[in-house]
Each structure stands twice: as C-alpha cells, then as structure tokens.
Amino acid sequence: MGLDYVDLLLIHWPLPARDDFVSTWKTFERLQAEGKVRSIGVSNFKPAHLERLLAETDVVPAVNQIQLSPAITREAEREFDARHGIVTESYSPLGGSGASLLTAPLLSQLGEKYDKTPAQLVLRWHIEKGLVVIPKSGNPERMQENLDIFDFSLDRQDLAELAILDEGPAPATIRTQQGTERARTGFPRGFRVAKRK
Numbered sequence: 001m002g003l004d005y006v007d008l009l010l011i012h013w014p015l016p017a018r019d020d021f022v023s024t025w026k027t028f029e030r031l032q033a034e035g036k037v038r039s040i041g042v043s044n045f046k047p048a049h050l051e052r053l054l055a056e057t058d059v060v061p062a063v064n065q066i067q068l069s070p071a072i073t074r075e076a077e078r079e080f081d082a083r084h085g086i087v088t089e090s091y092s093p094l095g096g097s098g099a100s101l102l103t104a105p106l107l108s109q110l111g112e113k114y115d116k117t118p119a120q121l122v123l124r125w126h127i128e129k130g131l132v133v134i135p136k137s138g139n140p141e142r143m144q145e146n147l148d149i150f151d152f153s154l155d156r157q158d159l160a161e162l163a164i165l166d167e168g169p170a171p172a173t174i175r176t177q178q179g180t181e182r183a184r185t186g187f188p189r190g191f192r193v194a195k196r197k
C-alpha cells in the first residue's frame with residue numbers, strides 16, 4: 001500500500017466454518033507489535049466469537065464493526081462490546097443501499113420538529129447511542145448533510161419513539177410520556193426495512 005503504517009485493521013468476518021479467526025487475530029497482534037498497524041479490530045463478530053478472542057489471545061479488539069441502525073439495534077451485542085471496552089461501529093447505518101428505513105413516516109414527522117432530514121435523524125440516533133457511525137454517500141451534498149448532525153440532540157421521548165423502527169421482536173404498542181399506550185402505526189402497507197445479516 002506504500003504506507004508506513006495502517007491506522008486500523010479489521011478482520012472482516014469471523015468465518016466460523018473455517019475456524020481460523022483466532023490465528024488470524026494472533027497475526028494481527030504481531031503486526032501491531034511491529035508497528036505496522038496502530039489499532040486492530042474485528043467486524044461481524046458475535047459475542048461468542050469475541051469470547052474466544054478474549055480467552056485465547058492478548059489484545060482486546062479496539063472496534064467491532066457490525067450492521068446497526070434503528071431497524072437493527074443489536075442491544076445485547078452493543079452491551080457486550082461496551083462491557084469489554086470494545087467500540088461498536090455501525091455499518092450500513094442508514095439501512096444500506098435500497099433500504100426503506102429512511103422513508104419511515106416517523107422520521108419525516110420528527111424531521112419537521114428538528115428541521116433535519118431522515119438521514120440526519122438516523123445518524124444522530126447512532127451518536128445518542130454512543131456508536132461510531134460510517135455512512136456512505138457518493139453525493140457531495142449528502143456527505144455534507146451527513147456531517148451536519150452535531151448541532152442538535154434527540155430528546156428521550158423521541159429516542160423511545162424511534163424504537164418502533166426496530167424490526168426485531170417488539171411490543172405492538174409503545175408507552176408514551178403521558179403513560180398511555182400507543183399502537184405501532186405510521187408505516188405504509190408493505191413497509192420493510194433492510195434484512196439483517
């Protein structure tokens with residue numbers, strides 16, 4: 001690559017069928033010790049894979065990059081990472097190419113309140129959750145839009161409301177600030193978000 005060192009090197013996928021991610025990690029540890037890599041991390045690792053690295057190797061991954069968005073929230077995985085000092089990084093944070101997440105009516109409604117676009121609200125959701133977020137855009141205007149998320153915060157009630165976008169198991173109703181229960185409504189017929197890996 002013509003570089004003196006790499007800032008961050010990740011194992012892309014644990015490939016459990018081959019079961020060689022532990023030996024790959026030991027090679028990463030060596031590259032870091034030699035100064036060729038500043039930080040080493042993983043991607044698409046479940047807690048069970050991380051448990052093995054923690055038990056059988058010396059360096060705790062700096063980062064675990066996983067698919068995350070308001071539609072795919074992976075609370076248990078985020079909690080595991082946090083407990084072990086591993087930074088969780090959200091990939092496909094807007095739902096990925098062709099996803100319908102950004103068309104959710106709730107995002108348009110909240111967008112009017114905050115004067116922000118659906119993408120900005122979703123990216124702010126990641127920030128509120130303490131996640132590192134890596135949206136992709138080939139469009140310079142959207143790149144600028146995606147950076148313009150540090151002048152507002154989502155309040156607790158709105159963060160709670162965004163839980164209706166979670167495609168995982170969720171109650172049919174959500175509790176509002178007033179203590180009443182509200183149906184999970186507001187989605188057009190056939191609304192689907194990106195499939196999780």
Ligand SMILES: NC(=O)c1ccc[n+]([C@@H]2O[C@H](COP(=O)([O-])OP(=O)(O)OC[C@H]3O[C@@H](n4cnc5c(N)ncnc54)[C@H](OP(=O)(O)O)[C@@H]3O)[C@@H](O)[C@H]2O)c1
Pocket residue numbers: 012043044065090091092093094095096097098102119120134135136137138139142143145146
């Ligand atoms: N570790 C892994 O296994 C893994 C897997 C998948 C992805 N990733 C990484 O995750 C990053 C992003 O993921 P991704 O590309 O899958 O998904 P993403 O960032 O959630 O979504 C990208 C899509 O959103 C559009 N978009 C971007 N900004 C927008 C905005 N402000 N308003 C409306 N649409 C917007 C983009 O279109 P335009 O380009 O036209 O703006 C593109 O179609 C990449 O760096 C990728 O390499 C990692």
